[in-house]
Every structure is written in structure tokens, then in C-alpha cells.
Amino acid sequence: MIGRYSHPLLKWAATVALALAAVLSLTPVVWVAALSLKTGADVYSSSFIPQTLNPDNYLQAWNQFALGPLFMHSIVVTVGSVVATVVFSCLAAYGFAKVPFRGSEVLFVGILLGIMVPPAAVIIPLFVQIRAMGLYNNYLGLAAAYTAFALPVGILILRSFFSSIPRELIEAAWIDGATDLRILRSVIAPLSKAPILTVSLLTFLAAWNDFFLALVLLKDVGTYTIPVGISQFIGQYSTPYELVAAGALIATAPVVVIYLLLHSQFERGVTEGAVRG
Amino acid sequence: MERRASEPTEQDGVSSRPASGRRRPDSMKPMIADSTQRVATAARSGWRSFLAPGIALVAPAVLTFGAFLVLPLVSVFLISTLHWSGYRLGDWTFVGADNFARMFANAVFWKAFANTVVFTVTTTLILNVVGFGLALLIASRVRGHVIARSVLFIPVLMSPVIIGLMWSRILDAFGAVNQVISIFNPLAQPILFLGSGDLALPSIIVATVWQYAGYDMLLYYAGLQRLPTEQLEAASLDGAGHRASIRHVILPSLYPVIGTVVLLNVIGGLRIFDIVYVMTSGGPDRASEVMATYMYQAAFKLSDMGYASAIAVGIVVISVGAALLRQRWGGLR
Numbered sequence: 001m002i003g004r005y006s007h008p009l010l011k012w013a014a015t016v017a018l019a020l021a022a023v024l025s026l027t028p029v030v031w032v033a034a035l036s037l038k039t040g041a042d043v044y045s046s047s048f049i050p051q052t053l054n055p056d057n058y059l060q061a062w063n064q065f066a067l068g069p070l071f072m073h074s075i076v077v078t079v080g081s082v083v084a085t086v087v088f089s090c091l092a093a094y095g096f097a098k099v100p101f102r103g104s105e106v107l108f109v110g111i112l113l114g115i116m117v118p119p120a121a122v123i124i125p126l127f128v129q130i131r132a133m134g135l136y137n138n139y140l141g142l143a144a145a146y147t148a149f150a151l152p153v154g155i156l157i158l159r160s161f162f163s164s165i166p167r168e169l170i171e172a173a174w175i176d177g178a179t180d181l182r183i184l185r186s187v188i189a190p191l192s193k194a195p196i197l198t199v200s201l202l203t204f205l206a207a208w209n210d211f212f213l214a215l216v217l218l219k220d221v222g223t224y225t226i227p228v229g230i231s232q233f234i235g236q237y238s239t240p241y242e243l244v245a246a247g248a249l250i251a252t253a254p255v256v257v258i259y260l261l262l263h264s265q266f267e268r269g270v271t272e273g274a275v276r277g
Numbered sequence: 278m279e280r281r282a283s284e285p286t287e288q289d290g291v292s293s294r295p296a297s298g299r300r301r302p303d304s305m306k307p308m309i310a311d312s313t314q315r316v317a318t319a320a321r322s323g324w325r326s327f328l329a330p331g332i333a334l335v336a337p338a339v340l341t342f343g344a345f346l347v348l349p350l351v352s353v354f355l356i357s358t359l360h361w362s363g364y365r366l367g368d369w370t371f372v373g374a375d376n377f378a379r380m381f382a383n384a385v386f387w388k389a390f391a392n393t394v395v396f397t398v399t400t401t402l403i404l405n406v407v408g409f410g411l412a413l414l415i416a417s418r419v420r421g422h423v424i425a426r427s428v429l430f431i432p433v434l435m436s437p438v439i440i441g442l443m444w445s446r447i448l449d450a451f452g453a454v455n456q457v458i459s460i461f462n463p464l465a466q467p468i469l470f471l472g473s474g475d476l477a478l479p480s481i482i483v484a485t486v487w488q489y490a491g492y493d494m495l496l497y498y499a500g501l502q503r504l505p506t507e508q509l510e511a512a513s514l515d516g517a518g519h520r521a522s523i524r525h526v527i528l529p530s531l532y533p534v535i536g537t538v539v540l541l542n543v544i545g546g547l548r549i550f551d552i553v554y555v556m557t558s559g560g561p562d563r564a565s566e567v568m569a570t571y572m573y574q575a576a577f578k579l580s581d582m583g584y585a586s587a588i589a590v591g592i593v594v595i596s597v598g599a600a601l602l603r604q605r606w607g608g609l610r
Contacts (some may be wrong), residue, residue, distance in 0.1 A: 015419040019409055021490075022425040028487065031453045032443045044408035044451045045398055088338040095334030104331055107339065109442065114346050116600040118548040118567040121593040124576050124586050125352035126345065128363060148345035151338050180330055211551040212569075216577060227438040231555050241446060248439045255434045263427060269434065270492070273497045 036245035044242045055244070061246035069222070070229040070251075077139050077214075077225055078207040081146035085203040085249075086196060089154030090146065094184050096155065097162035098170055110157070114152040119212050127216050137219040146207045146219060153273050154199040161195040163190060198269040201262070205270075208255060226251050288454060328452060353593070357586035363576070369583070376587035386588065388563050389571040393595075396485075396567060397546030403486050404542050405535070408493020415494065416501045426498075427492035432478070439490065442553030444484040474564035478555045483567055484552060493538055500534030501527075541601050547592070568592055 005166070023244055031048065038050040062068065095101075096108045126145060127136075135141025165188060173183045189196065211227040218224055221232070230251050259266050355377055361369035380386045410427060415422045432440065445508060447453045450467035458465050470480045512522045550569035553559060559574070560567035568588060576585035 007495065011417075011419060014414050014417050015421070016465075018411075018414040018419055018422060018425045021414070022421070022428045025429045025487070025491070028443055028447055028453070029432075031447060035446060048453070048456065053512060084341070085301075088341060090337035092335040099331035099334060101331035102541055104335070107335065111339070111342055112599075114342060116544070116596055117346060117350055118544075118569075118592060118596050120548060120550060120572060121589050121596065122346060122349035122353055123573075124356060124582055124589055125349035125365075126367070127350070128356075128582075129344075129349060141573055145347050148341050150459040151342050155338060180334060205434060209434075209438075211436065211438045215554075216573075227436045227484075227551075230436075231438050231440065241451070245443060245446060248442050252439055253437050254434075258430060259427075259431060259434055266434070267430065271495055274537075 005275050020060070032245045033249060034254050035242055036249055038242045040240055040242065057242050057246040058250065061243040062248060064243060065229065065247045067226075067229075067250055070224060070226045071254075073139070073223060074225040075142050075206060077146070078204055079152065080143035081137065081207045082203045084143065084147040085150040085154050086200055089151060089158050089199055090189065090192075090196070092151070092155050092186060093158035094180070094188060097159045098165075098167075100179065108155070111152050114149075115156075117149075119149065123181055123212070123216050126213075129135075130217055136217065137223055139223070142214060142217045142225075143207075145213050146203070146210065149213075150203040150206055153202060155197050157199055157272060158192065165191060177271060190238075194265075197262075197265055198272055199267055201269040202273045204258075226265055278544060283600035286461070298408040350593070353586050353589050356582055357590045359586075361582045362580045364580070365440055372583065376583045377590075379584060380587045383573065385566065386565055389559075389568050389588075390460045390591075392565060393547060393549070393567045393569075396478065396482060396549055397543055399482050400485050400489070401539055401542040402548050403482075404489055404493045407486065408538070409497045411490060412497035415498050426491075426494070429494055431491070432488045433492045435488065437551035438555050440488045441552040444480070444487075448480055460580040471557050472561055474561055477565040481556055483551070483555055484556065488552075491544075493542070494590055496538050496541070497531075497534060500531055504530055514544060532534075540599060540602060543602075544596065547553035547595055547599060566578050568595075 034048055034050055035043065037053050037055060039052055039054045042051050052072075089102075092111075096104055098109045130138075130141040130145070131134050133141070135144070169187055170183055173187050178186065209227060210225075211231065214228045215231070218228060221229070230247060295567060358371060358373055360372050360375070448470040449455075454470070455467040458468065468476070470476045505540040508526050508530075511521060512526050517525070529567050529583060548569065549567050550573070553565055553567050553570050554573070557565045559570040568591065572585050572588040572592065575581045
């Protein structure tokens, strides 16, 4: 039923409605893209279209906002938290799914409850604690926080997948004398590429886009990640609008490029993460 | 090589373990014994199972989770009973429920609370209606639905900071909205959306809806893919029209999806911080203050850690409430 329209007029109306929604969704981005190509004098004009194209804005924005270092910091923190989350989640999910111990069910449910904890609820003690541990203004502290928040969903997704792996496969490896780590690496991981990719993408998105934790746990401009660095643009009213626009678009580019490369995995990952989370 | 491999079997029989750790066919038997024993250990309860390998496997995750999430969650309740600037550990005074008394007596807290509720309810309602409508359009596979889906979904992946930054430009005196207004009325004064007490919060709601419409669309689309096809076919054979099918087959089987999406939107709405901080910082004159921005200001601008922790406890209580509601109303499994 869904998928067929009884009347050609209905089908036509649906096409128009969807096109309209897509245009509405795209307009702000296109407008900002146009702004990013304007010259300084042109910014305050009422014209949507730049009078002269000025792609130099991108280079200027890159330099003025030190986007190179911001990208480096974001990459370091994101890669660190993705690796830690995937490794820790795989280990724990394997433990919960295949090597149960006394109290493991209770522990698992306890970790699941972590999904409900908003970062704002714990930020004050987290800040105090991370400072006391000497991890304030430090990527290790920030990545640890991202990992802690990403683990519940990661363990949940991987555990349910690992549980579906036949017990015989694992027992066969035990009989061959493989250790748990070896089984995880050589038997389970190769079978679990899809859920591991899902967990990686979810962690990547959360860490790459996070603003709140980075704002509190990083102090120096020289350590900022992209969202915190970029938020500083707006505080500077002297900052030319066209450069802010160019900087915002550069900062968005990596996520959009990865989405275009892996769009179905991304959509599945976000759906799965949401539905399970 | 052959001689060395057969050596242990000749000397010690099945009890021998290869010292080198290499896999050997002749050590099959002891390994089978090991494996059976392990399964038994895992299933057995008792103090010995604390030494089970499962503990070591979950330890890294449990320690990270415990240290950076559980411990702070417990501490926030303790800090909420203190007067503390946050600069030095121990440099605090215990004040009991005083922070909560101050909080409930403060009009700004209630303003932030009301704004959070208004934001959450409004975005949830609009997002669900828009997202469901978009999902129906996408699911009908009209021309261009693949491209439209991507276009609508990309904002979901963007940082709210960048969304806020873009919308601040779009809504400012020289932004797109005022440009459009000036086309129709060249003499109109530009509207300062983010500088107006009445328009600041609605502006943030618009930007948030713009960002997350594709999220609800995707979740509803996934739900639509799981509709009971046979029932729909039966309904259409029975002569049920479009509307009757929606009402009697589609909606009932979507109730769990609706519950999940609504509660995800509620949880997301209660957490709102980034986009408010970037677009208005809670202003003008607290008109768009939400609980998280209010808490951030109390903690990190005014160094009133105890009071800020009381607000954080409020956030915990509301979030747990939403989570309990979600459990009660089930979800998409």
C-alpha cells in the first residue's frame, strides 16, 4: 500500500511535497555557501548571489581560524575514542555474551542504564575529577569521557550480535587452544565487521560533533577541537561573516564526505543506535 | 621436527602441555578437557567464578564506565549538598538542602525549566509530524526520493555548533530571512530574531527542527519498512481505502515506533545545550535560557558548584523520569 498511489495526481502531489522539503532543507546550506563566496563589501547587500566569486575566503578562513590545528586535535581525540570504544566494547560484549560470570547480567543492565545519563548531569564532578587526575586540558581525559559515554550503546550492539554467533565456532577455537583474545580477533571480529563499523560510526559522530564536554574539559585555545574552536568565531563580532560561513562549511566537510562514502552504513548505524539506545 | 612433535605424547601422555604454546594435534585431548571445564566454570556460580576470564574481558569497559560516568553521577548528588567554588578539594561547607531551596526560590531556574519544557514539547511535536510525513513520502518511492532522503539526513550528522552558527547568520539583520522580508517590503526594519525576547526561543526551535527532521524521518522510515505486508494486502483486498489502511493497520503497528521516536526526541530536548549556547547564550535577558545553559553558567562562570550541581540533579531526575516513561511504553525491538 505504501509505495503505490491510487491516483496520478496524488503521486504528483507527493513528488512536489518531497521536492519542496528537500529544497527547504538545502536552502540554509546553499545560502551559507553563497555567503562564504562573497566579498566583504557584498556581505551586507540584499542579493542572494555573490556579485563576484571569492573562493579565497576558504584559504583565509583556514588560516585565520587555525583550522589545521583544530582538525588535528579533533582527529586525535576522535580516533582515540573510537579505537578505545571499539576495543573495550568488543572485549566486554564477548565477555557478556560468551564468557558469563556471576553478576554479569546485573553489570550489563547497569551499563545499559548509562545510556540515559545526559552529559550535563555529570559534567561538574567529571570536571573536578578529571582535573584532580591531571587530565584537565588533556586529550586523554576528553577521549576517556567520550569512551565512557559511547560504551553502553557499543556493548549493547556488539553483545546482541556476538550472542548470535554459533557456540560451536568458539568451542572449536577453544579446542584448537586459542585464547579468548585470539578467538575474539580471529573468529569473532571477522564475522562482526558490520556491527563494529556501526559502533565506530556512532562513536565517531558523537566525538567529532561534541561541544559540551570539550568546552568544559579543554582550557587553552591551543587544544580546542573543531566545535569549540568554531564556536569562538561567533563571539568575535569583528570576524567577517563570509569567513565564518567558509569556516563552518570546511568544518562540516569531513562528516559529509564520510556520509557520502558510507551512507547506507551511516543510516543503519544511526537507526540502530537510536532504536537500541 | 616430527620427532619433537611426538615427544610429549610418548613421554607423558595426555597430561603434557606444549611449553612453546604452539598448536599441536597431539595435544587435542587435554584441550577438549580444558574447554569443557571452562564451560562448566562459567556456568557455575560461587566464589571461584570471580576468577572467571569474563571478569578480565569486561574490566576495561567497566573501569572506564565506572570512573568517568558512574562515579561523577554519584558525586553530583554529594556536591549538590555543598557550598563550593570548585577551586580546591575540601574547601567546601556542607549546607544540606540549601542549594535546592535557593534553586526553587529562583525565578531564573523556573524560567530555564519552563523553556526546557517548552522547547522539548514543541520540538517533539513538530519533529514527529514532519518526520512521519517525510517518511511516508520517502516510502512511496516517488521520483527523487533517494536524493531527498540524503539531503534531509545530512543536517542530522552536522555538529549543532555549526548548525547554530549557520542559523545565527541566516537570522541576523543581514541574513536570508531579512533579505526575503526586504524583497516584499523594502522599507521594513530588519527583525533581530535572536535579540528579541519573543523570537529567540522559537528561532532555536526552528533551527533544531531543521536539523533533526531527517532523523525522525529515518526512524519512521525504518518502522514503515517493517509493516506487516500481508495485513496491508488483506486490507486492500477487502476494499479498505488509503485512509482506512492507515488508521487500522499502519498506525497500530507503528505505535511502538512512535513511542520510541517521541521519547528519543524528549530525551534529546531535555539535553539541549550546544545550539542555545551558540545562538543566544540563553539571552536576551534569559528569554532562551534552558537548564543546561543555566547550570553551565552557575558552575563555570559563577563558580557556584553546589548550586549548579543541584540543577544537574534536577536534570538527572527529569531524564530518569523520561527513561522510565520510555520503559513503560516500550519501544521498537
